[in-house]
Amino acid sequence: MGMEKPQAILFDAYGTLFDVYSVGLMAEQLFPGQGQALSLLWRDKQIEYSRLVTTSNNGAHYRPFWDLTRSALVYAVKKLVVAPSATATGAEFEARIDRLMNQYRSLSAFPENREVLQDLRQRGIVTGILSNGDPAMLNLAVKSAGLADLLDHVISVDSVRKYKTAPEAYALGEQATGLRARQIGFVSCNAWDALAATWYGYQTLWVNRYQLPFEELGTEPTYTGSSLRDVRVFF
Numbered sequence: 001m002g003m004e005k006p007q008a009i010l011f012d013a014y015g016t017l018f019d020v021y022s023v024g025l026m027a028e029q030l031f032p033g034q035g036q037a038l039s040l041l042w043r044d045k046q047i048e049y050s051r052l053v054t055t056s057n058n059g060a061h062y063r064p065f066w067d068l069t070r071s072a073l074v075y076a077v078k079k080l081v082v083a084p085s086a087t088a089t090g091a092e093f094e095a096r097i098d099r100l101m102n103q104y105r106s107l108s109a110f111p112e113n114r115e116v117l118q119d120l121r122q123r124g125i126v127t128g129i130l131s132n133g134d135p136a137m138l139n140l141a142v143k144s145a146g147l148a149d150l151l152d153h154v155i156s157v158d159s160v161r162k163y164k165t166a167p168e169a170y171a172l173g174e175q176a177t178g179l180r181a182r183q184i185g186f187v188s189c190n191a192w193d194a195l196a197a198t199w200y201g202y203q204t205l206w207v208n209r210y211q212l213p214f215e216e217l218g219t220e221p222t223y224t225g226s227s228l229r230d231v232r233v234f235f
Contacts, residue, residue: 050163051163142154170200173186195217
């Protein structure tokens with residue numbers, strides 16, 4: 001495609017390196033019959049909240065991603081599980097929320113993560129995460145997955161208090177690496193994220209793990225693959 005090979009590869013974290021739906025098993029144990037639906041709504045509401053606090057009142061309502069994640073979970077449980085006439089407070093309710101939030105601290109990592117990051121290191125490519133997650137969340141997830149030694153940068157949007165898809169969030173990748181967007185490959189399993197990163201100017205790989213259509217807004221990612229191993233298309 002006439003593009004230069006990227007000098008750095010940045011990965012989205014949640015949904016790309018870490019499986020946000022791996023909480024579904026515990027959700028099913030705690031709320032029988034609702035595990036899958038709960039994990040899906042939880043994720044959708046989490047992203048919706050990140051957009052609300054970024055675009056409303058010039059970011060005046062910003063809250064760390066951990067707080068948004070908990071709020072999204074409480075909403076999902078209230079909508080799917082707790083009857084309108086029932087109370088959504090009390091020790092049992094809070095204990096279940098806490099158990100699911102603790103599970104979110106150490107989400108399952110996709111199995112090819114380490115192999116892919118090792119390959120990039122051998123190629124001399126700078127590696128990193130560019131994520132909505134706040135620093136504490138990301139550091140724990142990276143440590144839990146055993147990836148700390150393979151990442152040059154773990155970048156949180158918390159420093160600019162704006163979530164992706166704000167341009168200020170994507171600009172953090174350039175600031176951390178000292179490279180221009182066109183010299184950076186950005187990898188995400190989230191179509192909206194891959195689209196916005198493409199608009200920003202990154203070379204992009206959309207990892208379509210779930211065989212979904214891409215966003216219908218007139219722009220395609222630079223590349224599309226089905227696993228992180230497809231990062232090789234950049235080279």
